[in-house]
Amino acid sequence: MQTSTLPASSTGSSATMPPVDEKKLNAFVGKMVGDLGAAASGALVLLGDRLGLYAALAGQGSATSTQLAERAHCYERYVREWLACQAASGYVDYDSATETFSMNPEQAAVLADPNSPVAMVGGYFAMASIYIDEPQVETAFRTGRGIPWGDHHNCLFCGTERFFRPGYEANIVQHWLPALDGVIAKLERGAHVADVGCGWGASTFIMARAFPKSKFTGFDLHAESIEESNRKAQHAGLDNLKFAVASAQNFTGLEYDLVTVFDALHDMGNPVGVASQICRHLKPDGTLMLVEPMAGDSLSANLNPVSRVFYAFSTMICTPCAMSQGLGIALGAQAGEARLRKVLEEAGFTRIRRAAETPFNMILEVRP
Incomplete structure (x- = not known):
């Protein structure tokens, strides 16, 4: 693009600043x-x-x-x-x-195709909430307080579901679950699965439809999201699926064969506590599938267009959500594998490997 030359006074130049x-x-x-x-x-x-x-x-x-x-x-x-x-x-x-x-x-x-694996309109609905909620984030910057997930404009909730669902539809059953050792066989026989931080339940629905012999429970702290998920579950007529309001640190149930966390651990204010709770609720041979945004382990490794999007949402949504939970701990949406491994090891997990990845996500197989 061509622009007209600006006078030095218009660019803020002074004796103490280098020339433009x-x-x-x-x-x-x-x-x-x-x-x-x-x-x-x-x-x-x-x-x-x-x-x-x-x-x-x-x-x-x-x-x-x-x-x-x-x-x-x-x-x-x-x-x-x-x-x-x-x-x-x-x-x-x-x-x-x-x-x-x-x-x-x-x-x-x-x-134009909401079911396309590259559908991106949902991200724009989530973005609308960023602009609407900007005054809240300004206050958070000044005070250090957080913003709970449920305090955002409702564009965030539908937008998040629409943005992530196409990628989940294209990958969870086809690529991510098969990359885990022995998990598909368990799901086909009949397993107990907890989907922690499920939001509107996109990931939970995908798994429940694919594995009718297994039982799936979606947990989320946001009551309105669980209400929406239960409404959709009733309409879908799936008898192997239910949703319940619970935080990631106090979800309950049987010992699970599989626990999944999709793009949510970095939103949680006590990630070690969450991972410890998951570890306690896994069977000895159970698996945690942790899906997190793709990121390198340094800022310089993340200076790219995809990380730019994640850092923006992290600043406006993910970090304030984690900060709202009281401990002042916030992984951020670009935590990177090394930092995630440290969290998981502190929680008691001993076997961690990157099982799969896409340009947008890393998938960790985590076992006690």
Whole structure:
């Protein structure tokens, strides 16, 4: 991007500061314009999903703004402006000869298909809560207090489920559970499984459907999420599945063959205490499958686009949630394997290995 040269006084230069490099300045301003456009376009992604605009464009082929407005039962003038931003963002394609818009298969997989393994719209719903709840986080910065999960805007809860579910659908049964020693055989025979920190239960439902002979219990501290999970379980008619309100440090039940924690340990204020509770509730030959965000063991290893997303959510949601639980301990969403291993070893686990990974997650097999 080209920008005009700014006078020294406009850039804050002074006798005590080095001179501004115009080329670097222009490059950085260009980066920030791109980031600002992406941030502003997030609200339009929500509109496209809620109004069915992506689905109508991807499902019925190319359209003018008038045709898409008719399909989605919206006012054309608003749709026209929305489409212009989508085309400028590269989220839809534009044919200037016919003045029509369309979505290629790759765009549709990310934006129009909620069941695609690369569906990402859910992340934008979670992002909406970040902006809504920013004043709470500002207070947390100033006071050191935390923000409980349930104190966030409800966009966070549905957004988290929608963001993580496609990846879970594509990996839990197909790749992650088979990577654990002997676990598939137990599940097929009939095992007892606890899914700790289950939220809306996406992971729990996936496992319960795949292994009807096993019994699954999802636990979460957030009562509203458990209420939603139970409602969905009743509608699904699964008799091997139930949900209960419980913190990760006081969930109960039989000794479990398998305990799972999906993208949640780093949200907990006493991770060693949580891991110790899990260890106590595992059978001697049981397994903990710990799924955490992919991260290296140093900041320099995490300076990349994926970690950027995780650090942002960690600052606004994960770390405040952990801090709200009273001990001042917060792993953060980029804890890394070495730090996770230390937590697990302090809790009494002796066998830990990375069983699988994706660009977004590491999967640890953990045993007493």
